[in-house]
Amino acid sequence: MQLAKWQGAEVIAVAAGRHEAFLRQLGADSVIDYTTTAVEETVRDLDLVIDAPGGRPAAVFCVPCDPAARCTRSFRSALPGAEEARQRGVTVSTTQVRSSGAQLARLADLLDAGVIRVAIDSVFPLAQAQMAHERAAQGHLEGKIVLLVMDSSAG
Incomplete structure (x- = not known):
């Protein structure tokens, strides 16, 4: 989202309202609260949809797309609703990040x-990795979970 904004895109985020x-x-x-609003009935003529968390059928988010979108x-996983979106002319794909120096x-x-920042949801010492895993399983994160391997203040 930050990179899209940096490049001048209008960014519409879809999430639970508490994350606005x-x-x-x-x-x-703008932020659309998917718990109270039907996304496909709210926006139209989108150029690009990036489904970062997954979980909802792609067709729901791709319906508002321009056919050239x-x-x-x-x-990399199956994209539910992808065939329906393709039938509308929307290019559907998955992507994988590769390291590039x-x-x-x-x-x-x-x-x-300061153009972009790393959002951190929570920090756990390595000894509490199980708690970090439990936090991740709760979902609705606002950033990354960090595991501290070594306490830098310990000298």
């Missing part, structure tokens, strides 16, 4: 400049 303030901090222009999932250097520059 967090998503706006990350650059969302793209609908992608940010992990040049891209990581560019991201580091953007982090240093």
Whole structure:
């Protein structure tokens, strides 16, 4: 979302309403609460849908797309509703992140400049890895879960 905003995109985030303030901090222009609003009845003519968390059928999010649009999932797994979206002319794909030194250097520059930030939901010492796993299983995270391997204040 932050990179899309940096590139000048209008960003519409879909999440539970309790995450609106967090998503706006990350650059969302608007937030649709999927628990109270039918997304496919709210927006139209989208150019790109990125399904980061997965879980809902792609067709629900791709219905509002322009037929020349793209609908992608940010992990490699079956995309429920993909065939219906394809029949409408929407390009449906999955993507996988690959390491690139040049891209990581560019991201580091953007982090240093404050253009993007890493959102951290919670931090656990390595000894509490089970608690971190339990936190992840709860869902509705606002950022990453960090495991501290070593306490830097210990010297």
